[in-house]
Amino acid sequence: MNDSSDIESELKKLRPAPVRANLVTRIENALLEESSLPTAAVLAQKRSTLSNRQRITQIWRQRSLRLTSAPPPSIPVA
Amino acid sequence: MEIVVSNNEDWKECFSQLAPGLVLFARQWVQSRADAEDIVQDAFVRFWRRQHSIQNRTLLFATVRSIGLDLLRRDARRARREAAAVLESDQTTEPHFSNEDESQRALADAVDRLPREQREVVVMKIWNELTFQEIGTVLGISQNTAASRYRYALTSLKKNLLPQ
Numbered sequence: 001m002n003d004s005s006d007i008e009s010e011l012k013k014l015r016p017a018p019v020r021a022n023l024v025t026r027i028e029n030a031l032l033e034e035s036s037l038p039t040a041a042v043l044a045q046k047r048s049t050l051s052n053r054q055r056i057t058q059i060w061r062q063r064s065l066r067l068t069s070a071p072p073p074s075i076p077v078a
Numbered sequence: 079m080e081i082v083v084s085n086n087e088d089w090k091e092c093f094s095q096l097a098p099g100l101v102l103f104a105r106q107w108v109q110s111r112a113d114a115e116d117i118v119q120d121a122f123v124r125f126w127r128r129q130h131s132i133q134n135r136t137l138l139f140a141t142v143r144s145i146g147l148d149l150l151r152r153d154a155r156r157a158r159r160e161a162a163a164v165l166e167s168d169q170t171t172e173p174h175f176s177n178e179d180e181s182q183r184a185l186a187d188a189v190d191r192l193p194r195e196q197r198e199v200v201v202m203k204i205w206n207e208l209t210f211q212e213i214g215t216v217l218g219i220s221q222n223t224a225a226s227r228y229r230y231a232l233t234s235l236k237k238n239l240l241p242q
Contacts, residue, residue, distance in 0.1 A: 004232035
């Protein structure tokens, strides 16, 4: 037991004064107000519904279409 | 103090347990109980927005402290007026503790006269049951510094109050 244990136990006998009953209601109202506010100013972009695999297939298809529709390379005449 | 919050409805019960200690902690920066309750209200709403759990008590106490200190800095003139009013009214502000007899009142006054850095450690340790590690986190100091401030405070209180 240390030297200050007597003063420590005297301090523990003091009870903090109770808070006023309306404090919990005030906090509740503040939390409710908070939850009714608009949440964000930035709208989320619509996410693609394609899976990664489908997305890769789609990209390759587009590239191969571009290649087939491109004019044949010109061969320089010597 | 073991506090477990399982859902959003339990905050009221947990807050009711913590509130008297929190308000006592907040009264280090303001004289009136109403102002201290305002600080606790703001702190709790800000805290709950981020946490949804009272398990992280250090964040709650750090938020109360931060709001209290902001108020003090922002409104130093008001604080001085309040301090003057307290002196004029011969310390007849609302008591910080309930059921105070003569010796308990002397002890409470002695706690009030402690340097702030010691008083806040005592308030967190005795009436809020925070560990020295938690107190260190709230104040941004080491666990050992928190413990030594506490020891200095108790020694000082003992010297001032108890018969030699």
